[in-house]
Structures are given as structure tokens and as C-alpha cells.
Amino acid sequence: MHFENIFLPRWIVKQVTLLAFVLVLLASVGFCQQPITIGFTVSKTGALNVDSLEQYRGFELWRDQVNAAGGIKASGKSYKVQFASYDDESNSKRVQQLYTRMILEDKADFLFSPYSSGLTATAAVVTEQYGKIMLTTGAAEGKTYTLGNHYLFQMFAPAPEYLKVALDALKAKDPKATVAFVYEDAAFSVAVVTPAKAYAQQQGFNVVFSEAYAPNTTDFSAILDKVIASKATVMLGGGHYADGSTLGRQLYARKAALKMITLLVAPDSEKWVELGDAGVGVCVPSQWEPQVTAKPQFGPTVAQFDKDYRAKFNAEPSYESAGGYAAGLILQHAIEKAGGIDAAKVAEALNATDATTFYGRTQFATAPNEHGLQVGHSMVLAQWHKDKSGKPVKQVVWPLASKSANLAYPIR
Amino acid sequence: MILRRPFFWLVLLASALFVFIPLRSNNVLLREDLILVAVAIILASNLNLMIGYTGYVNFGNIIFFGLGGYVGLYLATVRGWNLMLAAVVAGVAVSLFALLFGLAILRLRGAYFALATIGVLEAVQAFVSNFNPWGRATGMYVSFSAYQPLGGAMRALWITYYLIIAVMALSLILSLAIKNSKFGLGLFAIREDEDAAVVLGVNATVYKAIIYSVSAFLPAIAGTLMFYKNGMIDPSIAFELTLSIEAIVMLMLGGQGTVMGAALGGGLYETLRSYLLTSPKLSSFHLVIAGGLLLLVVLFAPGGLIGWLYRLAPRARKVIE
Numbered sequence: 001m002h003f004e005n006i007f008l009p010r011w012i013v014k015q016v017t018l019l020a021f022v023l024v025l026l027a028s029v030g031f032c033q034q035p036i037t038i039g040f041t042v043s044k045t046g047a048l049n050v051d052s053l054e055q056y057r058g059f060e061l062w063r064d065q066v067n068a069a070g071g072i073k074a075s076g077k078s079y080k081v082q083f084a085s086y087d088d089e090s091n092s093k094r095v096q097q098l099y100t101r102m103i104l105e106d107k108a109d110f111l112f113s114p115y116s117s118g119l120t121a122t123a124a125v126v127t128e129q130y131g132k133i134m135l136t137t138g139a140a141e142g143k144t145y146t147l148g149n150h151y152l153f154q155m156f157a158p159a160p161e162y163l164k165v166a167l168d169a170l171k172a173k174d175p176k177a178t179v180a181f182v183y184e185d186a187a188f189s190v191a192v193v194t195p196a197k198a199y200a201q202q203q204g205f206n207v208v209f210s211e212a213y214a215p216n217t218t219d220f221s222a223i224l225d226k227v228i229a230s231k232a233t234v235m236l237g238g239g240h241y242a243d244g245s246t247l248g249r250q251l252y253a254r255k256a257a258l259k260m261i262t263l264l265v266a267p268d269s270e271k272w273v274e275l276g277d278a279g280v281g282v283c284v285p286s287q288w289e290p291q292v293t294a295k296p297q298f299g300p301t302v303a304q305f306d307k308d309y310r311a312k313f314n315a316e317p318s319y320e321s322a323g324g325y326a327a328g329l330i331l332q333h334a335i336e337k338a339g340g341i342d343a344a345k346v347a348e349a350l351n352a353t354d355a356t357t358f359y360g361r362t363q364f365a366t367a368p369n370e371h372g373l374q375v376g377h378s379m380v381l382a383q384w385h386k387d388k389s390g391k392p393v394k395q396v397v398w399p400l401a402s403k404s405a406n407l408a409y410p411i412r
Numbered sequence: 413m414i415l416r417r418p419f420f421w422l423v424l425l426a427s428a429l430f431v432f433i434p435l436r437s438n439n440v441l442l443r444e445d446l447i448l449v450a451v452a453i454i455l456a457s458n459l460n461l462m463i464g465y466t467g468y469v470n471f472g473n474i475i476f477f478g479l480g481g482y483v484g485l486y487l488a489t490v491r492g493w494n495l496m497l498a499a500v501v502a503g504v505a506v507s508l509f510a511l512l513f514g515l516a517i518l519r520l521r522g523a524y525f526a527l528a529t530i531g532v533l534e535a536v537q538a539f540v541s542n543f544n545p546w547g548r549a550t551g552m553y554v555s556f557s558a559y560q561p562l563g564g565a566m567r568a569l570w571i572t573y574y575l576i577i578a579v580m581a582l583s584l585i586l587s588l589a590i591k592n593s594k595f596g597l598g599l600f601a602i603r604e605d606e607d608a609a610v611v612l613g614v615n616a617t618v619y620k621a622i623i624y625s626v627s628a629f630l631p632a633i634a635g636t637l638m639f640y641k642n643g644m645i646d647p648s649i650a651f652e653l654t655l656s657i658e659a660i661v662m663l664m665l666g667g668q669g670t671v672m673g674a675a676l677g678g679g680l681y682e683t684l685r686s687y688l689l690t691s692p693k694l695s696s697f698h699l700v701i702a703g704g705l706l707l708l709v710v711l712f713a714p715g716g717l718i719g720w721l722y723r724l725a726p727r728a729r730k731v732i733e
Contacts, residue, residue: 045699086690087698092642092649094689097444101690104441118646121553125643128556129566141550147643148556185541187646190549212549214538215648 033071036079036341038063038331039102040112041119046090050241050269051320052115055138057313058324059083059112062332065300065308072332075339081328088114092122099126108132109341112327113152115320117141117159118187124152131343133350135327136372138320141191145365145373151343152372153350153364155327157379159188162285163196163236165381166262169283169398170234171203173409174259178206180232182223182247184239185212189264193237208232217243220250228256238263245275252278259410267384270316273392280392281411283383287319287359288326291396291404292380294360299329302358326359383408414589419671419733423588426675427581431574443573445686447641450580452678454634455655456662457583457671461627463660464668465596466620467603468518471656472529475536476628477635478650479506482546484636485645489558490545496575499636506632507625514624518617521606530653537651551646572641576634583630587671588733590626599623603669665709667716672732676717 040059043052063081071078084106086098095114102108103126111127113120113136120139124147127134133151136144142158170177179200183189190212200207209230213223227235235251235258238244244266251261252275260283266272267284290306300308305325309317331346333355338345354363354376363376381398385405395405414420430450434443455477462470484502487493493501517528541549562568590596598619601609610616639645658681666677684705688698713720721728 044696087695089689091652091654092644093655094448094686096642097448097686098690100441100444118551118644118649121644122642125554125556125565125569125641129564129569143550143553146555147553185549186648187550212541 033078033080035082036072036110036335037082037084037106037108038110038112038328039084039099039106039108041086041088041095041098041114041123043090043115043119044087046088047240048090048115048119051138051265051318052090054318054320055115055324056085057309057315058137058317058321058326059328061309061312061321062325062328064312066328066332072335074336074341077340079335079341084108088119090116090119092119095119095122096126099123103127103130103132109343110135110331110346112324113137113139115139116188117144117191120144120152121147124149127151133331133343133347135331137323137327141187142370142373143191145370148368149371151347153330154372154374155323155330155359155362155377156287157374157377159191160195160199161379162192162264163262164199165285165379165398166236166260166283167196167200167203167205169381169407170205170260172398172400173407174233175204177234177259178208178230178232180209180227180230180235181207181211181237182209182220182227182235183212183237183264184215184217184243186215186239189237189239192264196236213243215239215243218246220247221254224250224254224256227258228254232258234258234260234262236262238266240264241266241269241271245272248272248275248282249278260407261411262381267394268318268382270318272384276392280384280386281408283381283397283407284394285379286382286396287377287379288322289319289380289382289394289396290317292360292402294356294358296357297355298333299357305358322359326357326362329357329359330355330362381407414585414592417588417592417733418731419588420585422731423581423584427577430577430580434573435570443570445683447573447576447638448686449679449682450576451634451638452659452662452682453580453675454576454583454678455631455659456666456678456681457580457587457674458627458631459659460587460663460668460671460674461590461599461623463663464670464674465590465599465603466623467606468521468620468624469526469660470529470624470627471526471653471660472531472533472536473627473631473659474651474653474656475533476506476510476631477638477655478540478645478647479509479536480628480632480635481639481645481650482540482552482635483632485552485554485639486546488636488640489552489554495562495572495636495640499575499633502636503629503633507629510628511621511625514621515617518620518624533651533653533656537647540650541647547646549647551644551649554640554643569641572637576637579630579634579637584671584675586626586630587674590623591671591733595619595622661706663716665706665716667718667720670716670718670733673716673718680717 042056071080084102111134115138117139120136121144135153137155140156140159183193244263262283267282272279334346334349337349351366361376365373365375380396382394383397385395387393397407459473462468480502484498487498488495559565559568598614662677662681667673688694
């Protein structure tokens, strides 16, 4: 009896060997691919819903792209990203409970912050205790970073930067302008306007009027009368979408002879188009706009991000969405640099970060009295213009190096 | 004598369980769940003194919690006072404020009083939003180093938890003591028919002002402790009308006018909301489910769960007050 006859045919042996090799290879890849959990809360309900969800979309897009590319790769290992997230109802009451749950029960390796400075400060009390790194997005108020933290890293340029760009643009165009501040009496807008007033005076502008309005204001006629009476030529302020869009409409209806109007947050939303002619000419400080083309050291280009975002969500990316994506990208970069997910090493890598991505430059302060504060990122000033077909479009008008159109001044 | 009431011992036993169960297992997650339950019970229980005992609907009850948070946090973090002392002083200050306001607005009755309480809430929020020492609209933040006197943030949060459980126990005992006192009888008389109570010799204006003031004391202390634990306070968080309304819903759920009703309503409502929010399958519908359940209670058990229990087993009144 021939020896070969008592064994399987040669072609079967070859196939089985090949199959076993493939299985071993897959198993080894699987073994190396560990999950990495990132925890955060989203304001699915409540006042912060719109902005928070846009940020969440940024996180989602980053996660899907990273996982599609085989996960985060560090020191020969591959980490597949998974999320643990809950609705914080736009309320700080439940934030500590949820972040504790994410750390202890969901075993989150890293955290993203809730949307808004107040909620972030509350979450930080818990995350600092457990030495968990938290990248903060949508938390522009700088106070949080002055409280002695070790593991917070801010992605947005801080609140004092918001109106600085508008005042710089104004200084270049009309240094003798008279300025009025009309703003929502809420944490974010007060944190923005207070340093902006000082900066305006420092730049030599005459601040002729300043008044805060209640967050739920719907009738601005009294306050607009005062602005007109003050003979201000420029108005800066606003707060969030609801009040900002109403203020924009009423300013247009009153035909206030203002040469420049800059409002916070609201004009950055794609819903601003609904204001029609009332929205044209209004400026908004922005953390990111697709027209600003930074040459990224890693991650997608601006055009790629813009295209992928539109393809996935059928919507324009806002600066909240870009900030969300960039938070993931910066964390990924730090994990790669640190060679793993050890919190101390990743924190060290984040502290050393000075990188340019599609979102712009990112660098964190490392001094103990302001640790994690964003010091590298610059804001831009965008203004609503009309394109050739008469459709409203947002253009970057400041700084000059990034501009996609000239500042329309006076507006009309 | 309150010590002879079985419910008094039930309160002590429940509070002891609140302390020992998370402590024994060092279960921080359970602590975080229970602290929200305890705060809900404190708010509902003290609101019950106004709504359940006196018949006055107070939509602005969250003022006491928020103002207490502001006064206490200011004293503890800006002035460097001991946390417990700051909390008690906040309680006294807010009670005095409530007494003065109470003397003015408690001359109103029914819907007029309810509307006035919303007005007071708005006015206080506007004042605090413009008050420089308290950080105006941006509020006050607690530095991480402020937890050092209590042994660091981790230990400070446990201490805050125990203190809040103590305030919860005190709230329930206070409700029980008032319910079984002559003063409480006067309040019930006002609730049933204020004019008749006055004719019978109850000084309604003073009684109402006192209970309004008393109902402010413990929520103000809880406010100090809770905002200290949270690490920050601002007017939009401290004076949120939704929280006032939630406290009223808790009372309706448990059964107003009873001590156990406030505790049960607060505990159940908070547990239900927490569960729905963190449930992977139900989290997207948490508001719908919570709203639907409350609707069922209002339609089929208008006296709340305790009212329903009393109907089923009238003898339960002797133990469950």
C-alpha cells in the first residue's frame, strides 16, 4: 500500500494548512485588537441639544473612520474605539452620576466632556479623582482650567478669544467705530463679553453702550431703542441660537444703522439661512470654518472632512462637529505617541502636543495654574454674504491670511 | 412623643441603610445613585410642608436649594469657612429670607400665590445673575484644592454624601414632628379651610410664614452640600424651574400630605428617571415613559401611591404616616 493512500489527498492538506494559517493570522490580529472605551454625555434633551448633537456627530464620524482603518495603532497593537454615552439632559444634576458610571461600570479609558462649561466643571470633579483624561469640547469658559486640574485638555479656543477676532477686524476697517455690547445674561456670553469690553477699550474703541438681556428674551425693542440712542455704529453680543436669531431679525426690522453686527453662536448654524436678508451681513466668531485650509500633519484635510461629514449626515459640518472630530483625532495621536493607553503617558503626550490638523493648531497650556487651557488654536470671523445666485453663504473675513471674502463694511 | 412613632424608627433604619450599604462595599456608583435619591427626598419632603400640609402650591421651591448653594459655597470657598458651618449658616440665612418674603406673598392665596412664587424665582435669579460677589451669570467654581481640608476630592464626596443623608433623615423627622404637633394641626386646618381656621383661632399669616421659612432651611443646607460636591454653581442651574416642577410631580406620585408619600415619591421618581436614562434600550424614550407612568398615577391614583395604599389597607396609616 502506497504511503500517500492512507492520508488525505495532497490538495486537501494544502487547503487545510492554508486555512489554519489564515485562522491563526486572524486570531493573532484579533488578539492584538483591543477595544478602547471613550465615555461622554450628550445633551440629547434640554437647552444644549442642538450644539451637543453636532459635537456628537463629530465623535461618531471619527470613531467610524478610525475603526474602518483598523483602529488606533500603537506599539504593534490595534485599539478598536467604542463609546459609552448617556443623555445628561443639559443639566449638571446628573453629570457626576453618569461620569462615575462611565468610569466604574463602563470602564471608560478616556473621556470627552459634556457640552458647556458648567457641565464640564461638574464632570471634572469626578474625572480628576480617578485620574481620567478628559478632552473638553464645547467648554470655552476658562475658569475650569484654573482650578488645579491635571487631566483636562481643552479643544476650543477659550471664551476671551471669541470677540477678539471681531474687534481686530473692526480695528483694521474702522478704528474710530463706536461699539455697543448687547448680550445674553448667561455664563457663556458673559464670559465672552466681559474680556471683550476690556479689549475694545484697550484697542481705543469708544464703548458707548453695554447691556445684558434675560436668556429667554423674545422682544428686543426696548434694548434696540437704547442701542440706536447710544449712536453706536457697531454691535457685538448675542448668546445662543434662539435669542441670537430673534435679535438678528429684530435688528433688520428696525433698520438700525449699524455698520457691523457680530453675534455669538447663532449665525454659525446652518439654520441661520432661514433669516433670509435679515441674516446677510451678520458676523460670527467661529472655531473652525471649511474655507480655512490648514495643512494637516495627520488626519483628514479640510476638504476630506467636509466631504465625509456631508456624505454621512447630509448636513454641513459646524465648528462643534469639527471640534468633536478633532478631539478624537488629537486623542488618537497622543495614544499613538504614548505607545498605548496608559493614562500618565497619554497625558504626557497631550501636554507635549503642538499639532496642526484640519481643525487648525492645537496646543495645551502646561502651567499648573491653567493646565489644559487651549493656547494654540485661533478663531476666525465669518460673515454671511450672498453668492452669485443670491443664496446666503458664510465666508471667512478675518484673519486676512485665512479670508475667503472681504469684510462687508458697512453691512448695507 | 415622636420617639414612640414606629415611622420615626423606620426613617432611622432607612437612613442607616443609605449610609452602610454603599460604605460597606465602597460602591461609589451606588453612592452617586443614592445621593440623587436623597436630594429628591429632601426637596419633596420640604415642599410637602407647603403643599401637602398647608395647601399652598409653591412653584418656586427650588429657590431655597439654589440660594443655599450660593450662600454656602460663597462662605466655604471664597471666605474659607468650614463646610458644615457654611451650610448651617446658609440654612439660617435662607430661612430668614423666606420668612420675610413669606410674610409678604403668603397674603395671596390659590393660583395667585402659585404665580407669585414663580415671580419670586425669576426675581431672585435675575438678582443673582447681576450680583458680582457670586460671579454674576458665570457663577462660582470650586477649586480642586478646596476639597483638601476634607482630605481630597474623593473623601470630600463621601463626607458630603453622609451629610446629605443626615439632612434627608432630618427632613423626614421634621415632617413627622410637625405632622404630630399642634402647629401641624393648625396647618392642616389652613389647608382644609383657611377662613374657618382663622375663626377657630389659628393665626394663619404667622403659621404660613413660619412653615414657608421652615421648608427653606434643610433644602438650603442640601443646596450648599450638593453644589459643593458638583464643583460649580450658576444661576441657570441653581434656579431651574424644571426642578421645582419635578419636586411637585414627586409629591403627586407618592402622595402629598404624608411623610412617607414625599419620601416614596422622591425615591421612586429619581430611581425611575435614573434607570430610564441609563438603560440602553429605553434611554431614547425616557421622557415618554416617565410622562406616561405619571399620567397613569394621576388618573388612577390621585392620592398618590400612599393614598392608594391607605385605600387598600386603612390600618397602614398607623405605621406609614
